[in-house]
Amino acid sequence: MIMPSDKDYKSTKKIKQGILKIKEEFTPLAKWIDEKYDVKTLNLVFDFIKNDKSYPRLQVCLEYVKDKGKFMDNQTYSFDKTKQNEVSDKFAEIVSGYNIKNRQNWIKKIFGLTYKPNNLFVYFSDFESIAKIEANENIPEKKIKELKTAINNSELWEIDRRFDSVTYFLHTEEQLIRYQNSEIHKKWNQEYFDLLKDYDEFGYFIRESYSVFLDSKENFDKNYESNWFYYYK
Structure with missing residues (x-):
């Protein structure tokens, strides 16, 4: 999420408004993130970088700017690699808990049975800063x-x-x-x-x-x- 016009922001806004709910398959991961890092996760968005299924990507949409700050490396001002890996590993653990061979579920649809946990790029955004831009605009x-x-x-x-x-x-x-x-x-x-x-x-x-x-x-x-x-x- 960068601007109020972004589709990820719009969908996350509907979750904040209570119109939509976070996707059921992502609820366990969102709860785990909130409890482990003491933050509030509004949404999780999965897609592929440049639509290439070799490069899966997970956006963790946090509510507050201060929450996003907990996932930043104060030395490099980039994302904390340790926490990126922790979230990626937990996502892989949740994925492995589903029977993907026998169910036409979300994992099968998203990954096409080719998912590799060590390939997942995790990044973090916050809803608050974009909502402020929208309010002012x-x-x-x-x-x-x-x-x-x-x-x-x-x-x-x-x-x-x-x-x-x-x-x-x-x-x-x-x-x-x-x-x-x-x-x-x-x-x-x-x-x-x-x-x-x-x-x-x-x-x-x-x-x-x-x-x-x-x-x-x-x-x-x-x-x-x-x-x-x-x-x-």
């Missing part, structure tokens, strides 16, 4: 314009939201320094948070830790050639 542009009009501050050039955050652009660097951590900045935090919460279906944004970013048009023009692509690259 779901705010209608009309609401953003109405907010800017209501602020009615000639020193505010633009309000621009991307992904799960929003940036208020002042015109100059001098204004940026003056507004940073000011009472006005705190007020902008509150106003945008109040707007955002109407679209935060799962309550992942927290008022006490929420803050809008501040920047300046001067910086945008001078260092990013007035180009949004360069700015967010």
Whole structure:
């Protein structure tokens, strides 16, 4: 899962909403992951890398960012290989517990009796970070314009939201320094948070830790050639 448009995110969202349930065949593994690592698994998605059955892949869709962090290697900022192998081994153990010779079940359909446990690539994602992006993107542009009009501050050039955050652009660097951590900045935090919460279906944004970013048009023009692509690259 990378963006709200991803099919894996959409299916996981339905599980979070209670519309769907995790596939029955994956329930034992999800329960094992939750108990062993003290996390919350929302979904497990099995597929093949580039549709090549020689390269099976399992995505563990955790609910929270902090849960995904438990599966990251702090030294390399990649997935923890030990935990990847532990999940892969447990999946192989669960698979081996089914009678695949006599049942037209999910294992037979997925693996075609060619599954090799040591081939499985396990990776981890989290639902929370994508849900935050969706919430922010779901705010209608009309609401953003109405907010800017209501602020009615000639020193505010633009309000621009991307992904799960929003940036208020002042015109100059001098204004940026003056507004940073000011009472006005705190007020902008509150106003945008109040707007955002109407679209935060799962309550992942927290008022006490929420803050809008501040920047300046001067910086945008001078260092990013007035180009949004360069700015967010």
